[in-house]
Amino acid sequence: MGLDTSTLLPAGPDVIVAMRRWHEHLGSERRFSPKTLDAYGRDVRQFLTFLTEHLGRRPSLATFGALTPADVRAFMARRRTEGLENRSLMRLLAGVRSFARFLEREGVGEAAAFGSVRTPKIPRRLPKPLSPSDAKDVAKAETRAGEDRPPWVLARDAAVIALLYGAGLRISEALGITRRDAPIGDVDMITVIGKGRKARSVPVIAPVRRAIEDYLSRCPFVLKAEGPLFVGARGGPLSPRIIQLVIERLRGALGLPDTATPHALRHSFATHLLSRGGDL
Template sequence: MSNVAALSFPLSPDVQAALAEWLRHLGSERRLSPRTLVAYERDTRQFLAFLATHRGEPPALAGLADLTPADLRAFLSERRQHEIGNRTLMRQLAGLRSFARFLERTERGEAAAFTTVRGPRITRTLPKPLPVNAARAVTDADLRAGEDKPQWVLMRDAAVLSLLYGCGLRIGEALSIPRKDAPIDGRDSVTVVGKGNKMRSVPVLPQVSRAIADYLALCPYPLPPDEPMFRGAKGGPLSPRIVQLAMQTLRGALGLPASATPHALRHSFATHLLGRGGDLRAIQELLGHASLSTTQGYTKVDAARLMAAFDAAHPRARAR
């Protein structure tokens, strides 16, 4: 079933009320992002639409308590037939389990089947940071001087990429910074809103501040204080897709692999700090990771890089 069809699928009144209350709970108390809430609602509606076909009748709350592990496995199997990957299936299963726990806590019934089905295995891929020289190069506006683009656009792209690498920001965090919070004129930090609407303050290097100031001096559009400071070619808020395309151009110019994305600059920020002896807890705070285990993934990246250098250079390694 398509995403549009899933969202428009009619639900029984009791299921509709429970779903709406659950989403409000996730948004207000769990502070999940709007994007996550949309995904959870779509996934849950998709599952309920599947049940209507699978069981031959629209599901009601009372019927959810009668679900079996076989019903869940049938749903996952049906999704796989649509070439849905394991990571998406894990997200769908996580959302359904959250909904089931909510139903139990609010005494709307039990749905034990959700906790008994094991999710698909996910092969965890390590972040792929850029080499230091390449990460520096992509933040240099002069590298694209020959392109048929206005100078303010080239300076804008360089400023955004400087924020991603120099501060370790997610692309959405960088593009949502309002003009009034621009880290210029001696302001050496910037406050960003991360996942779950959690705010954090991140130090800003002088080079990053200069890149932003250079862009702001050239931007031809008015920048209201409370609106995003990065603007698109027609004056609206800058789209993440434009930044991705700029990075794609830089990949070609520098001969970088497809893994060199805007988000890879955030990985590079963390990995390069660790390589210089940065404290893992401090890097966790800078990145806005809720769990230290997420940040610890970068230690594996750095260890892998060190082992590669060891194997290439150490005399005993070459003798193995």
């Protein structure tokens, strides 16, 4: 699909020709979808409209070579006052920056002004916690009873998932537990090494301890005291990716949304604990 020029572009003829070449480049060489091509075309059209008002004349290729970071920031500020949020501004800047970089590669423009402009920050979204019933279904070993997997593997995965939801551990923290430090029997506290190599003590409730005991009773390997508590099919350290894949399969089997990730399971622990008056 070619660039729509049915509406007169607010730019000099050389810019219009360059935009057509850029559009063809994105479609044929970069394999952009028609939807993305349309969005990028609109982004550049808006920038050209702004430049026409901002500079008092239709921009030419020479104009792009003389742009300053202040010009680009003025454009972003204008769009922000018109109601665009940071996520939309980031995409808008990506489209215009793509055109400027194309001009630079073609030897007819400069993209330095765009490289000097900081991309708008997008606030990190907290993971959406699972409902208590969904979280418990994911953590229950019986949920996977029909899978063609060794019983000890199912018990192992259930124990790791129980630590994510029942103790609020990260996958790396759960897989970092040694056999010697396994929270079983009367051991209801565990020290884990988290982000920044910081140690923290975590209470481990009875159902989680029972899940770990069940795994240990089924595990076919002799686990060394200083070695990992959770091992893979050949007795080596368990890969975090295995647990991620397990939760992906459970998500599909239970009909849960894509937001049901290991991180969301851990976040569910904190949410459900606070909802019951617990103290993090």
